[in-house]
Amino acid sequence: MLDQYAVFGNPIAHSKSPQIHTWFAQQTNQQLEYSAILAPEDDFEASAKSFFASGGLGANVTVPFKLDALVFADTLSPRARRAGAVNTLQKGKNNQIYGDNTDGVGLVRDLTNNLGFSLADKKVLLVGAGGAARGVIEPLLNAGVAQLKIANRTPEKAQQLVKIFHGLQPETQLTSGNWASLEANQFDLIINATSSSLAGDLPPLPDHLFTQQSLAYDLMYSQQATPFMLWAKQQGATQVADGLGMLVEQAAEAFFLWRQVRPKTKLVLERLRPKQD
Numbered sequence: 451m452l453d454q455y456a457v458f459g460n461p462i463a464h465s466k467s468p469q470i471h472t473w474f475a476q477q478t479n480q481q482l483e484y485s486a487i488l489a490p491e492d493d494f495e496a497s498a499k500s501f502f503a504s505g506g507l508g509a510n511v512t513v514p515f516k517l518d519a520l521v522f523a524d525t526l527s528p529r530a531r532r533a534g535a536v537n538t539l540q541k542g543k544n545n546q547i548y549g550d551n552t553d554g555v556g557l558v559r560d561l562t563n564n565l566g567f568s569l570a571d572k573k574v575l576l577v578g579a580g581g582a583a584r585g586v587i588e589p590l591l592n593a594g595v596a597q598l599k600i601a602n603r604t605p606e607k608a609q610q611l612v613k614i615f616h617g618l619q620p621e622t623q624l625t626s627g628n629w630a631s632l633e634a635n636q637f638d639l640i641i642n643a644t645s646s647s648l649a650g651d652l653p654p655l656p657d658h659l660f661t662q663q664s665l666a667y668d669l670m671y672s673q674q675a676t677p678f679m680l681w682a683k684q685q686g687a688t689q690v691a692d693g694l695g696m697l698v699e700q701a702a703e704a705f706f707l708w709r710q711v712r713p714k715t716k717l718v719l720e721r722l723r724p725k726q727d
């Protein structure tokens with residue numbers, strides 16, 4: 451039997467992870483099989499247990515199970531513990547399950563390697579304070595941003611994140627606020643980590659947040675530009691990106707953890723991108 455890997459989610463049929471990991475395996479000559487598992491919403495544990503008991507070696511975890519995976523793991527990477535979410539599981543010695551979070555590294559690699567955006571000394575606005583936002587804060591701080599402001603519809607959640615990550619990189623100014631607190635501010639990078647685009651919606655951000663060099667990044671990806679990306683263009687952002695590159699990069703980091711081989715991501719990203727006319 452080939453080495454077994456999987457992605458757990460609900461729904462899961464739309465997931466690009468089986469395709470991405472199959473391409474990674476072909477590219478790096480790794481003999482493995484990667485499947486998509488639809489876990490019951492109320493019983494991730496049973497599904498994951500059965501997968502690892504029948505020989506599974508590693509798994510990705512997506513919506514809505516990243517918190518269940520945190521609880522399921524026997525040991526955690528420091529970044530997964532701080533993020534409060536696990537998107538990667540690995541079976542280790544004595545069948546112990548290790549939990550990690552590769553989402554944030556995926557975002558930073560996409561920004562720096564694929565989009566050529568240097569984070570050092572930049573002013574960054576992170577919109578949203580859910581699971582995805584929690585996962586990206588630590589790698590953004592480690593990349594040397596000058597300021598990181600977290601704004602959220604429920605401002606208390608953003609305040610909570612500032613408390614958790616405060617002091618990790620003391621030279622970064624880490625603050626939080628509501629929409630009104632953003633008035634008369636400009637940022638080099640604005641990251642939409644809300645799920646508003648899923649509903650065709652947009653957080654009520656004020657005008658004039660972008661400079662001419664700003665990058666607008668939506669964690670969500672879809673065939674078309676998201677409402678946030680369209681709004682950012684209207685607002686004068688010169689660079690606009692979706693989260694497909696982050697998806698591929700977080701997958702590559704998980705693949706590296708499992709197989710100790712780093713796949714090349716550029717070709718995979720090109721194959722996934724819908725062709726532009």
Ligand code: NDP
Nearest residue numbers: 578579580581582603604644645646653669670693696697
């Ligand atoms: P969560 O449900 O954990 O968090 C949702 C966040 O969005 C909260 O901050 C919530 O605010 C906010 N929100 C929801 N609707 C609105 C709205 N209409 N206006 C303003 N704010 C809103 O979701 P996740 O953090 O897991 O996911 C967020 C996004 O990131 C999704 O689109 C997901 O697909 C994407 N993602 C992409 C990845 C990639 O690899 N590219 C990886 C992980 C996630 P409040 O706190 O007030 O409820």
